[in-house]
Amino acid sequence: MRKITLALLAIGMAFIGTKASAQGKYGADSAECIKYLSYYVEYYKTKNYEEALPNWRKAYSVCPPSARENMLIQGSTLMQKEIAKAKDPALRQARIDTLLTLQDQRAATYPKSKVKALNNKGLYIAQYIKDxxxxxxxxxxxxxxxxxxxxxxxxxxxxxxxxxxxxxxxxxxxxxxxxxxxxxxxxxxxxxxxxxxxxxxxxxxxxxxxxxxASCENLISLFTPRLEAAPEDMDLITNIVRMLGSTEGCQNNDLFLQAVTTMHNNQPSSNSAYYLYKLHSAKDNAELAVKYLEEAIASEDIEEASIADYQLELATYCVKKGMNGKAFEAAKKAAELSPANAGKAYYLIGTIWGSTRCSGNEVTSRANYWVAIDYLQKAKAADSSLTEDCNSLIGSYSVYFPQKADAFMYDLSDGQSYTVNCGGMHATTTVRTQK
Structure with a gap:
């Protein structure tokens, strides 16, 4: 019923508009139009809305919308008051339809007021239409x-x-x-x-x-064919990243990874590179994870304060993946760049050396423990909160020192300088034997 009423009102609007354009601002019966405009306005100004309403109705029936914008604005106020009083549902609905039509007429007739009129219509819909x-x-x-x-x-x-x-x-x-x-x-x-x-x-x-x-399943089903059809559409890719990124548990899938990768390739940044590191590490793609974290570290837009943190994270990740040589280099850089990270970095290096298996004789296969303890000593000196953990590992590693007799066989003695090369790492340390 509402659609029929609005359609009829729209037809009436078009008819009145056509007549008005042919017959002037006040329409065919300009005298009547001006008279009733004057009548209702006098009552409206004194807030005598009961008397204003019938005169407004008469003005609205004989005047085209172009006669006066206030006729539509003030008519909206009158209709709201009538809606509030209406008990009969059909009558109330008819008045709501009139109120909405007034906004359409104002938007169509007064271009400068179009945005406001349509926004008002939206607010009236929100206020009066619920079902x-x-x-x-x-x-x-x-x-x-x-x-x-x-x-x-x-x-x-x-x-x-x-x-x-x-x-x-x-x-x-x-x-x-x-x-x-x-x-x-x-x-x-x-x-x-x-x-x-x-x-x-x-x-x-x-x-x-x-x-x-927007379940994850719905989003993947919706966006996968779209991305296949337009793999370089950055607006689409941005939407995919936003939608899947804000949906819980919807980041560990090929669609999201492809979208983030394309976004990074087109607009590389330290943030996007780091995000790709997280995505690939979650998928256990170790080589790609390391690649993107190194990209993040090397990015021109990275904040200097973040570099040391990223280096330490790279070292920690590489240790987990058995990339001890790369982990050692990253941890050293983390310690050099940030005193705040030095203790953790040295501790990590100590564990790297302590877990590395070196080949060779009784000395070369155990020399890594000397280096491990060197770094553990540096770790607790840099960060006292690590003292207990460091001392525990120092005690564990010390039992693996070579015997004094074995060291003597290779012309080595306690306190002597010694260079260790093992597992892609090298360090200069001090000979120590079991007591």
């Missing part, structure tokens, strides 16, 4: 299509809420809801950046995530 999600969704989408980023933020929220309700009633697909959300986010990004808009955007994101419409 027709299809109507709400269709009408708000029309407003958003016209107003774009000038749409009031709350209208985007209501639009998404209606889309979610329609999805739950099987009247929209998950893709429809996702597209509604993405369009809203794109509009928010074009808006002025202020606290109110940021808060509305956050509410929109919360509404979308809470709806659980």
């Amino acid at each position: 027709d999600n299809k109507f709400i969704y269709d009408e708000l989408n029309k407003i958003i299509s016209e107003n774009q980023e000038q749409t009031l933020p709350n209208i985007f929220l209501l639009d998404l809420n209606s889309a979610i309700s329609l999805f739950k009633d099987d009247e929209l697909t998950a893709e429809d809801v996702i597209n509604t959300y993405q369009n809203a986010i794109a509009m928010f990004e074009k808006m002025e950046q202020n606290d109110d808009n940021a808060r509305a955007k956050s509410d929109l994101e919360g509404l979308f995530i809470g709806s659980k419409v």
Whole structure:
């Protein structure tokens, strides 16, 4: 019924507009138009809305919308008061339809007021229409299509809420809801950046995530064929990263990895390289994980304070993957770059040397323990909180020192300088034997 009423009103609007353009600003019966405009305004000014209403109705019936913009604005106020008084549902609905039509007429007749009129229409829909999600969704989408980023933020929220309700009633697909959300986010990004808009955007994101419409399975099913069809579409790739990145548990999949990789290749940064390191390490792709973490470290945009942290993280990761030589070099750089990291870096180097298996005779196969203890001593000197752990390892490693007789056989004695080369690492240390 609402659609029929609005359609008839729209036809009437077009007819009145055609007559007005042919017969002047005040229409065919300009005298009557001017008279009733004057009558209702006098009552309206004194807030005698009861008397203003019938005269406004007469003015509205004989005047074209172009006669006076205030006729539409003040008529909206009168209609709101009538809606509040209406007890009969049909009468109330008719007045709501008139209120919405007034906004359409104002938007069509007064281009400078178009955005405001359509935004007002959206607010009136939110205020007065509660049980027709299809109507709400269709009408708000029309407003958003016209107003774009000038749409009031709350209208985007209501639009998404209606889309979610329609999805739950099987009247929209998950893709429809996702597209509604993405369009809203794109509009928010074009808006002025202020606290109110940021808060509305956050509410929109919360509404979308809470709806659980965009399950990981839905997103992968939706975006995989799109990415296959347009693998270099950066807008699409940005959407994929945003959507999958904000969906819990939806980052460990090939689609997300491909999108993040393409984004990094087109717009490389330390952050994107580090993110790829995390993704590949989660997939146990050790070589690629190391590659991207090294890229992050070498990036021009990385903050200097982060380099030492990344070096220490690289060293720790390489130790786990048995890349002791690379771990040793990264840990040394971490210690050199940051005194705050020195204790942890030296401790890590100590464990690297202590776990390395060196070949050779009774001395060369045990010399790594000398180096390990050297670094453990440096670790506890740099960070006293590591003392207990360091002392424990020092006690464990010391039992592996060569016997004095074995060292003597190779012309070595306690306190003598000795260079160790093992596992792609080298260090100069001091000979020590078991007591």
